Amino acid sequence: MSGPGEPFAGEPFSGESFSGPSRPTRHIDRPPDPPRRPFVSLALPDTYDGDTVQPRQAGPRRRSSIVAAAACVVLGLGLIGGAVTGSWLTGDSSGGSATPDAFTAAGDLWHSVPVDELFPATVKGEGAGPGGADRTWTRIAVAPASGCEDAFDPLLRKALAPAGCLRLLRATYTDATHSHVITVGLLFTKADSAAMAALHRRFEEQGLDSRRDLMPLPYAAKGTLAAGFGDGQRASWTLSVLTDAPVVVYAVSGFADGRDIGEPEPAADAMKADATTPVAQAGLGHAAQGLADRVERSLRKTVDPATEKPS
Template identity: 55%
Template sequence: MSTDAEFADARHVPPIPPRPPRQPAPAADQDPRTAVLRRVPGAPAAPPAPRAAHTPTGPTPPAGRPGTPPPGTPAVPPRPTAPPPAPPGTQPPPRPDRAPTSPAAPPPPAGRPAAFRDTAAFHLAHSQELWNAARGRTDGPDTPGREPAGEPPRPAADRPAPPWPGSHLPPQRAGARPGMPAAPPRRPASARRPGARVLAAAACLVLGIGLIGGAAAGSWLTDDSADAPPSPQEAFTTGHDVWHSTPVDTLFPRTVNGLGVGPGGADRTWTRIAVAPDSGCADAYDPRLAQALATAGCARLLRATYVDATHSSLITVGAQTASTDPAGMMALNTRFSTKNLANRTDLMPLPYAPKGTPAEGFGRAQRASWTVRVLTDVPVIVYAVSGFADGRAVTEPQPAEAATRSGATTAPAESGLGHDAKDLADRVAADFRTAAGLPSQTTESSP
C-alpha cells in the first residue's frame, strides 16, 4: 500500500539556505559599540504542510521506485541543493520563496558579552525603565514613555522620547565662563518686595501717627500761647480798647472788698452808688490838672462813685484812656514823679456827685485825700478822690501817700480817707491791666 508522501514531488521541499558570508571586522576608527539599527527577526517560519493527496491521472509507477518519473514525462534537471557562491563583498540575491534576511550584526567587541542588552535598539526602547530603575523609582501605568496597558509595543523609532528629569544645577548667568563662581540664587519677587497691603498699612500708620502728633503739638502750642502773657507792645495796643470792650462791672465792680487795707490792717468794703456815662475830659478836671495831662491826650474818661460800709466816706474813681504811645506815657510818668505833681493841692481831681444819691453834696470843698497814677504798661491814667459823706468841708486836704503813712494824725489819716483813695485806685488799675492781658497782683478781692 502506498502513501501520498511517496509521490510528493521533491521540488516542493524548500532547501536549507546557506549561511551568509561573514562580514569583515569594523575599522579601528569606528566605535565597536555603535551598531546599525535593524529589525529584530521574528520566529522562524514553520515548514510547509504536506500537499493534499491526489490521484494521478497516469499509470501508477511500479512499487519500489518512488523517485522514478513515469515513462513519457520529460526529464527535469535536478535542482541545485545550494546556490552558487556570491562574489566576495556582495550580498546573495534574495529568494522569492523565503523572506529576506538582514545582514548579520557585527560581533561584539572583545571583552564584552554578546548580549541583547548591548544593542542600541534595546537602549532606545528601554531608556525610561533603565533611568527609573537607576533612580530607584517605579513608573506607574501613566508614566510617560510606557506603553498603555492592552496595546502592542510600538517600534522604538515611533515611540515618543521620554521626558528627561529637570536639572538641579543653578542657572548659569549670561556670559558666564567655566570656572567662575556661580551667582547666588535670586529670591522670588514676592519675597523681595513687600505686598501692597503691607505698604498701605504702613502708610496709614505713619499718616495716623503724624496727624495725632500734629494735633497734640498744635494743642500744646495753642495752650502755651493762650497761657503766655502778651508782649508789652501787644498789651499796650490792647489797652486802647479796654474802655469799650470790657463790661463796666469788670472795671468798676459793684462791691469791692479790701482785706487788711484799712487803718491798722482793718478790712474795708466799698459799694458802688453811681457810674458816670463815658465822656471826654473837657469839664472833668480843674484847668491846671487838665493842662498837666494834655500831653497824653484824652480818648475816653470813665468814672464811678463808691461809699464805704459805714456810709461815712465817699470815693470817686476815674480812668482816662490816653491816645499817646508808650514813650509819651513814660515821659508823663517821669514828669509827675520828678516834679511831685501828684501831691500838689491845686492838681486835685474833681469828684463825681450825681443828684439823688448819697454823693449829691460831694463837691470841691469836701475833698480830703487824693491820688493820681500814670500807668506805663497800658495807656491809662487812674485817679481817686475821697471826702466825708456828711458834707463837711476839709480845710487841710492831704495826699493819700502821706495819709497812709504810719503815725499820721491828720483827719484824713485817722478817718481812713487816705486808705480809701489809695486802695480803690489800686483796684481799678489792676482791672485795666487784667483786661489788657497783663498779670496783676493785688491784695483786694471782690465777690
C-alpha cells in the same frame, strides 16, 4: 617694649648682651635684669557695683543728660515768660514797658468791656484800711463816658494834656459804714508808650501827683449819697500815670456828710503811720489809695485775656 634679644629702653647697649654660636659661653657678673614693665590697658575704665564689674554704658547716660538740659531750657523760658506776664498782672506800671499788643489792647478797653468789669459793683479791699483792716466799697453811681473838658481842674487838665484825652470813665463808691465817698477814674489817653513813660517821669520827678492844685474832681451823682461831694469836700487823693497802658488811674475821697475839708492831703501822706490829721485818722487816704489800686488790678486782669490770640 623691647623685642627678644634687644635691650630694654634706657639700658646701655653692650655687645656682651648678645651671644654667638662660635664663641664659648661666658659667665659675666652683672646686676639682674630689671623686672618687665606691667601691661597697661588703655580701654575705658569700668564702673563697679560692689564686686561686680559693669562696663560703662555711655549712650543712655548721654541721652538722659541731653533730656535734662532741654528740660532746664524749657523751664527757664517758662519762668521768663511768666515774669513778663506777671509784671502786668501785679501792677508793675513803673518798670519795663508792656508788649505792643498788651498796650494797644488796654487802650481799647473803654468801649469793649462792660462797666461791671472795670468798676465792679462791690470791691473788697483786704488789708486796705488803717492798720491792715479789711474794707469793702459799694458802687453807687457810674458817670457817662465823657471827654476831659469839664472833668478836671484847668491846671490838672493842662498837666495831663501831653498824653491827650481819648475817653474818661468814672464811678463813685461808698464804704460799708456809708461815712466815706470815693470817686475813682480811668483816663484813657491817646499817647503811645514813650509818651506815657515821659509823663510818668514828669509827675514823679516834679511831685505833680501830690499838689493840692492838681487834685482830681469828684463825681457827685444826684440822688445818691455822693450828691454833696463837691470841690470843697475833697479830702485825699491819688493819681498814677501808667507806663504799660495808655491809662491814668486816680481816686479822690471825702466824707459822705458833705463837710468841708480845709487841709486835704495826698493819700501817701495820709497813710503814714505817724499821721494825726483828721483826714488821716478817718482813713480817707487809705480809702482813695485802696480803691484806686483795686480798680487798676481789675483793669489788668481784664486786659490779659484780650491779648490772647485764638488757637
